[in-house]
Amino acid sequence: MERVRRPRSAWPGPRLISVLVGGVAAAFVLYPIGFLIQASLSVGDPQARPPEAYGLENFTDLPRYAHIFWNTLVVAVVATVLAIGFGFVMGWILSRTNVPGRGVLEQFMALPYYVTPLMGALAWSLIGSPSGGFLNQVWRALGGEGHLIDMNTPYGIAWVMALFEGSVAFVMIGAVMKSMDPSLEEASQVLGAGRARTMLRITLPLVLPGVLGAAIFVFAEMLGSFSAALVLGLPSRFYVVTTAMYQLISQYPPRFPTAAAMGVCLSAVMFAMVYVYRRIVSARSYVTITGKAYRPRAMNVGRLRFVLLGVCLGYLGIAVVLPLITIVYASFQRLATAFPRADNFTLANYATALSLDAVRSALWNSLVLGFGTASIGILLMGFLSWMIYRSRLPGAGVIEYLLMFPQAVPRLVFAFGMLWAWLIFPIPIYGTLWLLLIAYLTVFLPLGLRTISGVMLQIDRTLEESAQMCGASWGYRMRTVTMPLLRPGLVAAWLLLFIASVRELGASILLMGPKAKVITPAIVESWFSTSTELTAAMALIQTLAVAAALALLFAVARRATQLPGE
Amino acid sequence: MTHDEAAAIAVKDLVIRYGRITAVRGVTFSVGAGEHLTLLGPSGCGKTTTLRAIAGLEQPESGEIRIDGTLVFAPGIHVPAERRGLSMVFQSYAIWPHMTVFDNVAYGLRVRRVAEREVRERVRSALDLVKLGDLGERSAARLSGGQQQRVALARAFVFSPSVLLFDEPLSNLDAKLRAEMRVELKELQRRIGITSVYVTHDLEEALAISDRIVVMRDGVIEQIGTSAEIYDRPRNTFVADFVGSANLIRGRRRLDLERDGMIVLETAAGALVHGAAYGRRAGAEALFAIRTVHLRLGRERPAGTLNVWAARVRRRVFQGDLTQYHLDWDDREIVVRCTTVDPLSEGDPAFVSVEPRHCVLLEE
Numbered sequence: 001m002e003r004v005r006r007p008r009s010a011w012p013g014p015r016l017i018s019v020l021v022g023g024v025a026a027a028f029v030l031y032p033i034g035f036l037i038q039a040s041l042s043v044g045d046p047q048a049r050p051p052e053a054y055g056l057e058n059f060t061d062l063p064r065y066a067h068i069f070w071n072t073l074v075v076a077v078v079a080t081v082l083a084i085g086f087g088f089v090m091g092w093i094l095s096r097t098n099v100p101g102r103g104v105l106e107q108f109m110a111l112p113y114y115v116t117p118l119m120g121a122l123a124w125s126l127i128g129s130p131s132g133g134f135l136n137q138v139w140r141a142l143g144g145e146g147h148l149i150d151m152n153t154p155y156g157i158a159w160v161m162a163l164f165e166g167s168v169a170f171v172m173i174g175a176v177m178k179s180m181d182p183s184l185e186e187a188s189q190v191l192g193a194g195r196a197r198t199m200l201r202i203t204l205p206l207v208l209p210g211v212l213g214a215a216i217f218v219f220a221e222m223l224g225s226f227s228a229a230l231v232l233g234l235p236s237r238f239y240v241v242t243t244a245m246y247q248l249i250s251q252y253p254p255r256f257p258t259a260a261a262m263g264v265c266l267s268a269v270m271f272a273m274v275y276v277y278r279r280i281v282s283a284r285s286y287v288t289i290t291g292k293a294y295r296p297r298a299m300n301v302g303r304l305r306f307v308l309l310g311v312c313l314g315y316l317g318i319a320v321v322l323p324l325i326t327i328v329y330a331s332f333q334r335l336a337t338a339f340p341r342a343d344n345f346t347l348a349n350y351a352t353a354l355s356l357d358a359v360r361s362a363l364w365n366s367l368v369l370g371f372g373t374a375s376i377g378i379l380l381m382g383f384l385s386w387m388i389y390r391s392r393l394p395g396a397g398v399i400e401y402l403l404m405f406p407q408a409v410p411r412l413v414f415a416f417g418m419l420w421a422w423l424i425f426p427i428p429i430y431g432t433l434w435l436l437l438i439a440y441l442t443v444f445l446p447l448g449l450r451t452i453s454g455v456m457l458q459i460d461r462t463l464e465e466s467a468q469m470c471g472a473s474w475g476y477r478m479r480t481v482t483m484p485l486l487r488p489g490l491v492a493a494w495l496l497l498f499i500a501s502v503r504e505l506g507a508s509i510l511l512m513g514p515k516a517k518v519i520t521p522a523i524v525e526s527w528f529s530t531s532t533e534l535t536a537a538m539a540l541i542q543t544l545a546v547a548a549a550l551a552l553l554f555a556v557a558r559r560a561t562q563l564p565g566e
Numbered sequence: 567m568t569h570d571e572a573a574a575i576a577v578k579d580l581v582i583r584y585g586r587i588t589a590v591r592g593v594t595f596s597v598g599a600g601e602h603l604t605l606l607g608p609s610g611c612g613k614t615t616t617l618r619a620i621a622g623l624e625q626p627e628s629g630e631i632r633i634d635g636t637l638v639f640a641p642g643i644h645v646p647a648e649r650r651g652l653s654m655v656f657q658s659y660a661i662w663p664h665m666t667v668f669d670n671v672a673y674g675l676r677v678r679r680v681a682e683r684e685v686r687e688r689v690r691s692a693l694d695l696v697k698l699g700d701l702g703e704r705s706a707a708r709l710s711g712g713q714q715q716r717v718a719l720a721r722a723f724v725f726s727p728s729v730l731l732f733d734e735p736l737s738n739l740d741a742k743l744r745a746e747m748r749v750e751l752k753e754l755q756r757r758i759g760i761t762s763v764y765v766t767h768d769l770e771e772a773l774a775i776s777d778r779i780v781v782m783r784d785g786v787i788e789q790i791g792t793s794a795e796i797y798d799r800p801r802n803t804f805v806a807d808f809v810g811s812a813n814l815i816r817g818r819r820r821l822d823l824e825r826d827g828m829i830v831l832e833t834a835a836g837a838l839v840h841g842a843a844y845g846r847r848a849g850a851e852a853l854f855a856i857r858t859v860h861l862r863l864g865r866e867r868p869a870g871t872l873n874v875w876a877a878r879v880r881r882r883v884f885q886g887d888l889t890q891y892h893l894d895w896d897d898r899e900i901v902v903r904c905t906t907v908d909p910l911s912e913g914d915p916a917f918v919s920v921e922p923r924h925c926v927l928l929e930e
Contacts, residue, residue, distance in 0.1 A: 469623075
């Protein structure tokens with residue numbers, strides 16, 4: 001008789017769960033996109049759902065909006081050039097020269113990213129709006145005519161976006177510069193080429209693919225950016241594709257099909273960009289990153305290094321300190337003005353903001369949503385990235401591709417698809433926080449997956465396999481080996497998801513219901529309908545609330561994770 | 567080997583595919599209870615894949631794997647690794663950096679819900695056995711390569727698995743430590759008396775540690791035998807070449823000179839070589855393998871008449887314990903390695919001789 005041990009729960013279990021979770025997650029991504037495309041093809045009554053008739057008229061009609069596409073292109077190109085300029089200069093200074101305080105400065109370079117485009121736009125609007133901007137007030141006080149700068153222009157929008165994206169470009173370009181094998185340059189010098197020649201013939205060509213990749217990535221992000229263009233562009237009726245879409249959807253009567261067609265076009269372009277970016281990045285990784293550990297040689301630039309330090313501090317000042325100070329300053333004034341007067345200072349804005357039920361509930365909702373998104377997110381995305389990179393499930397690659405899809409779709413566009421998709425969904429979650437939770441979990445899939453899988457790929461597969469060989473079941477080794485090793489990635493992902501959710505605008509502004517508001521759209525509403533000073537106070541309260549929540553969580557988490565033996 | 571249901575492990579007609587690549591193509595062997603078997607071969611020969619299939623970490627395409635007579639793999643059956651009752655030492659050691667040494671070793675016992683008091687006792691004796699008795703409370707992240715190796719070993723045998731699998735466990739150590747660990751591993755194998763399957767590409771390691779060796783190439787088995795059999799009587803050119811260096815001599819059969827079961831070949835240039843068939847069959851043409859260390863070299867013609875040839879030293883390479891001579895012999899080059907006493911100079915005439923039993927007929 002043969003003793004046959006048939007596989008019971010342990011093997012097909014995770015497999016079945018993987019297929020289910022992966023499939024459901026992919027469906028969540030594809031479902032709204034399907035509706036977006038359906039809406040873009042609807043040519044009957046624009047309000048009819050499902051569409052009465054299908055056709056391509058919405059697309060063939062788009063040339064009427066050529067100026068909006070042109071606007072988008074101008075803003076994106078200018079902002080990309082500026083951002084890559086910032087990123088390249090900072091990347092070069094901080095990875096290749098002996099500028100003082102490199103380590104600390106490098107950490108600080110992440111800060112502009114946390115000053116969101118919305119904060120930046122509010123601040124720079126206070127600084128540089130043509131009539132009331134602080135800088136223009138000073139200009140006129142000094143006897144100037146009209147205004148010195150005008151932020152309510154494409155260049156103003158590009159400026160704010162570039163300060164923000166400069167930090168992203170720095171991370172990407174800095175990584176390339178750091179990973180370059182210095183012996184390649186040394187070889188050139190040994191063979192008799194001077195420093196300038198080496199820079200031109202060796203260094204530049206080597207980092208060029210990385211710079212190009214960063215440029216494409218930043219450009220794609222710019223195409224889909226929303227908040228800065230909304231805050232700075234709306235007063236002067238300057239529209240880019242995302243703000244035009246928002247206008248088409250929120251006007252009366254709304255013109256959904258046209259907006260959908262715009263969204264489809266924008267996503268198609270961004271999708272192509274992201275595709276090209278991934279091609280460049282994967283091709284490059286074979287060239288400059290050899291896996292050898294080396295520290296690139298820092299060039300001794302003599303006294304110039306203090307100038308370079310000034311450049312770095314200047315960027316941080318303009319991108320972080322100035323906007324924050326401006327908003328703080330404005331939030332304590334009755335009427336925002338460049339010239340401080342004792343009787344103009346007040347705490348009333350904070351009192352008002354905190355007493356408004358709408359603000360309080362919106363803030364509370366946002367924090368709850370952030371907590372929910374981050375907590376569910378790390379479980380979901382942790383599992384998904386395990387499934388994609390570890391389980392060797394057939395079709396994992398396809399699922400990865402689908403889950404990364406939201407990266408190529410602006411959140412506003414994605415939310416528009418969701419708006420339609422979930423309106424007809426039999427379970428009534430439309431207008432509730434649940435819809436926002438689903439939206440956040442979907443649009444932040446790429447963010448969470450990238451963060452967690454970055455750590456997961458560093459964990460050698462045999463660490464899990466050896467637990468398996470010790471006889472541990474799937475659940476046991478997840479709990480005792482995989483999760484603990486993944487903890488840094490999970491913590492980082494939690495924080496990023498929390499911050500991103502609380503500050504989310506593009507999806508929230510379309511999806512939040514009148515009885516379930518969240519804070520960022522409330523800030524934008526306040527900007528357009530109440531006072532600048534109150535808005536500044538609200539923006540600061542949001543920032544402080546995020547900081548306080550994080551500090552609290554850190555304290556709790558530290559106590560909870562202090563296990564014996566560590 | 568015959569397919570034996572009483573064996574600790576029996577692998578039959580195993581085929582493993584990765585996408586379009588077939589890593590293992592029809593491998594059959596078995597491991598007796600208490601035996602130490604080694605899978606030996608160059609990288610990419612399928613030895614690690616075979617081991618991982620036995621472990622349950624790879625799912626084969628077809629074939630059968632039995633452990634203690636129980637079918638753990640056959641088409642439609644795949645018992646997961648954690649329920650096969652085996653254990654494994656990984657090439658990377660796979661020591662969990664977030665645990666102490668003690669917790670690493672205790673893992674398999676705790677999985678099996680062994681009482682904590684017994685866990686402590688068994689972990690301590692396992693750590694003593696690998697000479698890490700006082701390191702239990704240290705964080706596993708702060709161990710040297712050799713220490714990690716020992717922890718991995720202790721963790722693998724502490725819960726008394728039925729079979730211990732080794733995936734090139736010594737390949738990440740430096741040469742000196744590797745030689746030390748080889749001896750220790752053999753000692754340990756004897757003390758815990760456990761069945762083991764060992765994978766390596768290192769010949770010396772295989773010869774030192776195994777009762778039997780399975781030589782693999784390109785996903786198939788080239789030869790199975792004891793260490794001595796593999797070394798002294800390689801079955802074909804691949805094994806002869808892989809298992810230490812050998813001279814290959816091709817020639818035409820001289821049936822008229824053959825007697826006492828000896829095979830006689832005449833090379834193209836006319837030299838007569840007497841060798842042994844070891845039960846293998848030869849056609850009209852055949853091939854002998856002669857280990858470089860089995861050839862003798864001297865200034866004087868040695869006694870006897872079989873397999874003695876005149877030659878001339880073309881190049882001498884000093885290698886420490888041995889000296890390697892490249893000789894002009896029979897219109898070709900022949901390589902001899904011998905101990906370095908009374909060295910011959912380049913250009914010197916010399917006599918080369920070899921006992922017929924060391925001229926091994928190869929299968930083709």
